[in-house]
Amino acid sequence: MRLYIKLAWRNIWRSKKRTWITASSIAFSVFFACLMQSIQLGSYENMIDNSVRFFTGHIGIHQQDYWDEQILDNSFDQQLINNFDASQSPMVRASPRLNAVALASYKERTKGVALYGVDLELEAKFSFLERKLVSGNYHSPGGILVAQGLSEYLNLSLGDTLVLMSQGYHGVNAAAKYPVTGILKFPILSLNQGAVYLPLSAAQEFLVAPNMITSYSILLDDSEATKIMSSELQPRLSESELQVRTWQEMMPDLVQGIELDYYGGVVMLHILYAVVGFGIFGTFLMMVKERMYEFGVLNAIGMTKGNIQIMVAFEIFMLIFLGVFIGLLAASPVVMCFWQNPIPLTGDAAASLEKFGYEAIVPFALNLKIFYNQGISIFIISILLAIYPMLSIKQLKIIKALKE
Amino acid sequence: MNVIELKNISKIYNPDTIPVRAVNNLSLQIEQGEFTAIVGPSGCGKTTLLNMMGGLDPCTQGSVTISGVAISTLNESELTDFRLKNIGFVFQAYNLIPVLTARENIEFIMVLQKEDPKVIGDRVDNLLKRMGITEQKDRRPSELSGGQQQRVAVARALASHPKFILADEPTANLDSEATAGLLEIMAQMNKDEAVTFVFSTHDQRVIDKAKRVITLNDGAIVSDEIHL
Structure with a gap:
């Protein structure tokens, strides 16, 4: 195994330009995917945060008829x-x-x-x-x-x-x-x-x-604990005529709006994956196809196609790892910076956001899950994209390869 | 004892469209310790014959038996493993692994064979010394001359004690001095370790050094001479 790792490591630095192009395309996709996801989740967090702070709280306690007739x-x-x-x-x-x-x-x-x-x-x-x-x-x-x-x-x-x-x-x-x-x-x-x-x-x-x-609004440390906390509170109020409601129950329009927007964001993210994916796929394919002569020689002298595939798999794995690592490394300070300093909007963009009741800023979310999810997603996509080039090694014909 | 036995082998390219008969009903035996050159004009089938001997190209008809094993009965994976353990290859274009040093290139086959590191170390040191490339052992192929690269290629082919070595035009890219040096080394290995060499060549210097010269024309043997 050490031999394959050594070969793979040296092979990826054999063509530095190609390696950096491939790693960069992976890094860019991780970078932009993290930014997109951070903006998307940040805007939801901001909307929810503003709404719960000024209007409902994560949990609201009201007289039981209040929410229907305020x-x-x-x-x-x-x-x-x-x-x-x-x-x-x-x-x-x-x-x-x-x-x-x-x-x-x-x-x-x-x-x-x-x-x-x-x-x-x-x-x-x-x-x-x-x-x-x-x-x-x-x-x-x-x-x-x-x-x-x-x-x-x-x-x-x-x-x-x-x-x-x-x-x-x-x-x-x-x-x-x-x-x-x-x-x-x-x-x-x-x-x-x-x-x-x-x-x-x-x-x-x-x-x-x-x-x-009219209301007793409660703000939670972790908004994801809303439902658990709500169900814990309700029994404590069972003897009174008070009712506990979560912000999701109090603002269904906001929840629906976020869900709709979230799926729109997912589509955009997948478009990004597809665009970058074609580039990565092309590089992987070229990386294999242009080396058919070399693989033919290796196969001729006794390296099985399976072992050649293992060697190339290590190369691709290292490239993907490098790309994802660089992407995450580049994205984290940018996300952190904009998380602390949201981008203020001005002019028409600000007016249109304010018209819908939103704050005129581009907020970012800082959540480890964003980096983890996008890193893993791009990693898996890249691995999937490598399958076809890897399989093409199985189709190698020594004589044909040696004539290339 | 026959190391290689070819029985009525033929190779026909494009059998369904315009058939080209590269090797035509050829039979041949190569014995242990031979130093054989296969000669003939371009397109006479030398390389095709070597490829079939080496299990790189299946024959259309006939059988190839290496040390008693009919290689046409082996599946692809078994054949690769068979080549690894039994056949050494030397190519015209050296075909060293560019990212490995001379030493690592020589070790390569033995590492694939999962040989003991101590055995590998001793064997490689010995080969580096015999090939006269000890000082170049840590250089990559791009840092070696053509002659040095071909010596590394021969050492790689010899490292695992194969049954025989197939060398396709090994001196075609070398100057006179490098050719003479390489031939001297191969002849010495043939003499000292009884390594069987089969060359395809145009090079008169190789032909002069060979103990047996087989001449091909249109895919068939036209002469088979023993040089004493």
């Missing part, structure tokens, strides 16, 4: 979830929220808005709300935080007074005015054009719903 009367007393310890793994954060719709008015302009009554301390950690502040003060007692798009629509500035009108708990009228103490800029268009945030107690007072919340 009205204030289907809220619940937050005392019911007081025994939850959100610091327990895998629960990393939890945030009580009181959500309602309201009319926001300033001077001659009025607009329907989504009112979020939140614990500002907890929300700063849950949805990083404080980081969205572009002007003003996050913690200003008695004030309201307004999304930037909405403030522009209403021509609101810091210190201006916003009038809110809504229907409170059990149908009471709710109306109040709040000084604008902070402007928030959201990456999600729907939030940026229509969200206002009040401290939870202020929202409960405004909606005449003392101690009531």
Whole structure:
């Protein structure tokens, strides 16, 4: 076996140009496959992350009728979830929220808005709300935080007074005015054009719903633990009228959208495999066909075709390994760099993404599975592509080969 | 004792279209220790005859028996193994393995035969010395002259003590000095180790050195002379 490995290793460096071309084509396919997969999964992670942080949490606890009829009367007393310890793994954060719709008015302009009554301390950690502040003060007692798009629509500035009108708990009228103490800029268009945030107690007072919340959102350390955690939580709430829902149950449109896009991405990935695969196949075939004379000599002097195949298999294996290794080596720092610094989009591309409610960035996912899956996939594809050239050695005719 | 026995062998190319009879009903015996040259004009069937003796090309008719084994009865894998253990080949174009050094090329057949490394080492050292290429042992074929490469090829063919060596125009690419040196070595090996050599050649210097000269024409033996 040592002889074949030695021969294979020296053979691949016999034609350095061919070796680097083949290894590069494999490396490029691994590199681009990793990047494509990282962008695809990164965009899903980003969408899910934004959605669960700002809207639902990985797990949401609601009064059992709330999700079907999202009205204030289907809220619940937050005392019911007081025994939850959100610091327990895998629960990393939890945030009580009181959500309602309201009319926001300033001077001659009025607009329907989504009112979020939140614990500002907890929300700063849950949805990083404080980081969205572009002007003003996050913690200003008695004030309201307004999304930037909405403030522009209403021509609101810091210190201006916003009038809110809504229907409170059990149908009471709710109306109040709040000084604008902070402007928030959201990456999600729907939030940026229509969200206002009040401290939870202020929202409960405004909606005449003392101690009531519409949702208790839980963020998990690992989103893949959502279903397990959800089924663990439900029995603990069985005696109350509360219901546990996963983000997948709360946002089926997002799940379907991701699934659809995922298969589109898979098709693109396979097109990449096919394009690069033809190149790799051609090189492997050439690598075998141009050496038929040499194989003829080896066979003549006593090396069986099986042993020649083993030698060539080692060569191909080394080439593939080299290519995959270089590809992974090149892809990992690039993915890591863009994972930390997503590519910001501008112009029409940004506008079209924001129109669909997505953040205008190209996010990357950093997951060992991406490198592992793409490395293994390209490795297997390359091995499959080597089968035909390898089999052609079996068809070798010594005399014909020696005449070449 | 006959090492090679050819009985009424023929080789017909393109039998279904335009048949070309390269070897025509030829019978021949080569005994252990012979130093035989097969000569004749181009296209007379020398190389085809050597290929059939070496089990590289099956004959259309007749039988080839090597040391009592009818090689036409062997399947492809058995035939390859038979060649490995019984026949040494020397080609006109040397055909050394370009990525191996001279020493590794000589070892190659013995390694394929899974010989003991100590035996391989001793044999290779001996051959390198006898071929006069000890100093070149770590050079690759591209770093050797034509004559040196052919010496390595002969050493490779001799290394595993084959029953006989088939050499197809071994001196065709060599200058006079290299040819003389190579012939001297082969003649010495024939004398010392009773190695059987069968050459196909045009080269008068090889013919002069041969103990037996078989002349072919149109695929048939026209003369078979013993040179004393």
